[in-house]
Amino acid sequence: MKYIFLMLALFSMGMAASAQNTLTGSLTSKQHGTAIMGTVYIPQIEKGTVADFDGNYTLTNIPNGNHTVVFSALGYGTISKRINFSGNQIVTENIEMEESAVEMEEVILSTLFHKLQSENVMRVERVSTAELSSSGAVTLADGIKNIPGVDIISTGQGIGKPVIRGLSSNRVLTYTQGIRLENQQFGDEHGLGINEAGIESVEVIKGPASLLYGSDALGGVLYLNPENFAPSGESHGDVSSTYFSNTSGFSTNLGIQTSAEKLKFLARGSYSSFSDYKTGADYSVTNSRFNESDFKTGVQYLGNKFKTTVRYNYNRSNIGIPEEIGAQTRSKDLELPFQEIDNHILSMDNTLFLKNSSFDLKAGYLYNDRREFEDDASTAALRMQLTTFNYDLKYNLPDFGKFETIVGLQGMFQDNKNKGEEILIPDATTTDIGLLATTHYHLDKLDLQAGIRYDSRKIKSDAAREFGEADYIPALNKNFTSFTAALGGKVDVSQLFSVRLNFASGFRAPNLAELTSNGVHEGTNRYERGNYNLKNEHNFQTDLSLEYRNEHVEFFANGFYNVVSDYIFISPTNEVIDDTPVYDYLQDDAKLYGGELGFHLHPHPLDWLHFESSFETVTGQLQNDDYLPLIPANSLQNTFRVEFADGKSRQQSSAFITLKNTFDQKNIGTFETRTGGYSLLSAGVESSFKINKVLLKAGINGTNLTDKKYVAHLSRFKSDGIYNVGRSINLNLKLEI
The missing domain is CATH 2.60.40.1120 (Carboxypeptidase-like, regulatory domain)
Structure with missing residues (x-):
């Protein structure tokens, strides 16, 4: 250290x-x-x-x-x-x-070589948080479910966990401020803990990214890009507020930026508060209310040979835990039970520029304090404190002809402690170290990329509870190692048509819950028993992406086939302990397959007119052909959008209408039930006006405009027969200077 x-x-x-x-x-x-x-x-x-x-x-x-x-x-x-x-x-x-007529390309930051999308070997989905907000998203997690191939496991509106092509929790890694986010993500009711304020854009790698990020990137990566600093010599400020009619909720944030030639600074604070959400069945879900406070700041120095960026994020989330439909109220005061979660994220991103090469060093400190109050608002029944230090050192070698090459060392040290009466996972430490090498070869019409990586993870935990008792958890000392590799290529068959083909392996070491659980997990109403003998999950995925675009139309087709060895899953037994059904963690081989289709019409010279359509599907099965749980239903989304710009005072105006059709989910896991299909209609308009140096943006949008009564397959309220959110009319206003 x-x-x-x-x-x-x-x-x-x-x-x-x-x-x-x-x-x-x-x-x-x-x-x-x-x-x-x-x-x-x-x-x-x-x-x-x-x-x-x-x-x-x-x-x-x-x-x-x-x-x-x-x-x-x-x-x-x-x-x-x-x-x-x-x-x-x-x-x-x-x-x-x-x-x-094609929209300007952005540089992709999640794939090491920082290429434009058209030059990237892997297809990476990228969307700005401004786009997510203008579509009516309440939270960052709520917004990412509109990205093709991405969904969320939701617990009301306050908690959302990303799902990428059917994989979630510890199989999907989240990166923020350039470092991996660790916040007890194994739990179904543990959300992102990141506020969208101060996040510039979201990138999604759909497929194994263990070569780049190690364990837990077996299913993909959600990469959150923080907001950029102001250009040199400029200072800016902004304030915005959004009102959500469904929950009588509001979200307000304020930001400032100032930059000299070498030194830059920014800060942003936000606060959100929501009452219980109303369903399309004309009732509110008692204690689904939540509030969130968030503060982000950063400073950057750019010298002649050296660049360093330091960022800090503090987030406090207070989230109600619904148990049954009770009193109908618009109060925003939390009732028991509820979660109270603090996240501290401190990161340092440094680059040392040499003559023909450079060193990059990223380091992060994260502290997650998770508290759950059940019968007493002054004493936490469950309290887990997770401290994580991680580092990422890379050397960008001098270019050799058309080759760009990176070698790297990554690692993490993590300490988990219990401070409450209840124990989900024991006190434990986790130590990671990984070595990687990857190279990119670029020609005018051909890009190739390959890499190899070695990882080692050591997990050591203390014994928990009383020896000899049925719920005793013995001490653990395990080592997990793995080699992973990736090979991919992109070829421009013509000026309009390109093909991407990627082969990648990934791995995931079992988490503490899967290894050591022995007790009732209140959040899932199950008695869960871990398995000390669990092995690494390994997968091998093949991705094929076809893209065609001209001045009038864009089309893409992505297909994948993912084979997972020793897939870890939880399965019901015939036992009952403490009046609670018992579930064991088991392993078996599995496969997932599917893909996404997309179509974008923007006829020239009518560049203001857009019609976008996307379809996504995924199927997951065990070796015995049983279906995997928590697999998103197939869906089709169609959007009609118009955009106008270049007015004298009116800078830009846009309007959209979207219909999302979610189909029946009949391919269900052993303890799931079928979910019926539904269609959701949303629409919105937005305009921006420039008055001297002040830019005013105003918009109104509506979600679930028909007030549809429906249940999403990945809603954790589904088993209780509780519907998802009904109609909401949302107003937003932003002032930039």
């Missing part, structure tokens, strides 16, 4: 003055030769500029090294170039951009 802190100290030391490089040039239209006021951006140093009226740009204070530079402009195809900077150099790049 001392070597890690020594490395942090070395990375945090100021560097002596050295070469400063400059990038200059012009942006022009290839078709017409006219100037373009586009954007020039270098993702690795988070630095950019905007071309002037004549299309000229200058970007200064660029460290030495090989950097990817992204040139983008509305109405033109995005261009990325790999440029070497060294020795107080002035580099000139005059870029001719081609007109395109």
Whole structure:
């Protein structure tokens, strides 16, 4: 551990003055030769500029090294170039951009090499949180379920757990501020604990990402990109508020940003409060109310050879736990039982730029304090304190021809302690270490990527409860190791059509609950018994992605086949203990298969008109052909959207109407019941107005406009016959300076 802190100290030391490089040039239209006021951006140093009226740009204070530079402009195809900077150099790049009706591409940050989506070997879904909010999402988890291939296991509106292609909990890894989020995610009723305020965008890797992230990325990764700092020399502030009619709820957040040439700062605070949600059956779900306080801040320094970013996030969530339908009230005061959860996330992201290479070091400290109050609001019946320190050191080797190569070391030390009367999992420590190497090969029409990784995880727990008692949990000392690998390629068959093919393996070490449980889990109404002899889960997934796009239409088809060895699942027995049915953790081979289809029509020159359609399906089965539990139902979503821009005072206006059809879920696990299909209608309008230096955004949207009475298959209230949320009309207002 001392070597890690020594490395942090070395990375945090100021560097002596050295070469400063400059990038200059012009942006022009290839078709017409006219100037373009586009954007020039270098993702690795988070630095950019905007071309002037004549299309000229200058970007200064660029460290030495090989950097990817992204040139983008509305109405033109995005261009990325790999440029070497060294020795107080002035580099000139005059870029001719081609007109395109396709929306501007973003740099994908979750896949190490920071490529544009069109250059990425893996297809990664990316969506901004602004888009999620404008669709009527109440929380971040509520919003991500609209991404193709993604759903959530919900406990009311206050708790949502991501599901990627049928896999969830410890099989899906969440990253925030560049570090892995650890918050006792094994529990069905344990949500993300991250507020959408201060999150710029969401990226989803659908498939094994163990090569990049180690254990628990067997099913995929939810990667949350924090908001960007203001451009150099600028200061900004904003305040926004949203009202939700269904819960009489509101969410308000305030943010400030200020940036000099080398030093940048931002801060954001938010507060949300909601009463019990109303169902389409004309009743409210008693004690489904919740509130959330969130604070985020960050500071960044960019020197001639060194960049460091420090971010901190504090989140307090108070979430009611519904037990039965009782008093109908609009009160926002929590009733027993309820959860009270504190999350502290401190991260440091450092880059040291060398002549033709660079070192990246990310380190994080996380503290999760989870309390559950049952009969007494002053004393927690259940209290788990989880402390996690993780680090991620990577060396970006000098480019060798068309090869970009990264080698890395990742690790985690975790300590879990119980402070309450009840015990779900024993006191324990977890130690991870992983070594990886990956390379990317780029040609004009071909991209290849391959990598290999080795991981080791050690779990050591104390004994719990009294020896000789039926619920006694013995001490545990286990080691889990694994090799994983990935190979993928993307080829542009033509200017309009591309194919991606990926093969990847992943693994997951069993978690503490699966290994050590021995008692009643109140949240699931089961007596759960762990299995000391559980082995690693391993999987091998094949992904095929086809994409076609021209100036009028875009189409994609993604298919996957995922084979999981030693899949861990919980299964009912014929026993009853303490009047509660007993469930054991078992292992068997499993398979999951399915995919997503998407269609986007934007006829040129009617670029303001959009019609989008997507279909998703997944099937999961054990080796004996029994269906896996918690598999999302097939769904079809159609959206009609219009967008108008470039007014004198009205900057942009948009409107949408969406119909989502969720089909019957008949392929159910052994302790599930069939779920009927349903259709949900939503719509909204939004406009922004510029008055001097003030930008005003206003919008109204509605979800479940027909007040449909329905139950989602992945709702944890389904077994109690409690319906999901009914109609909600939501008003939002934002002021930017």
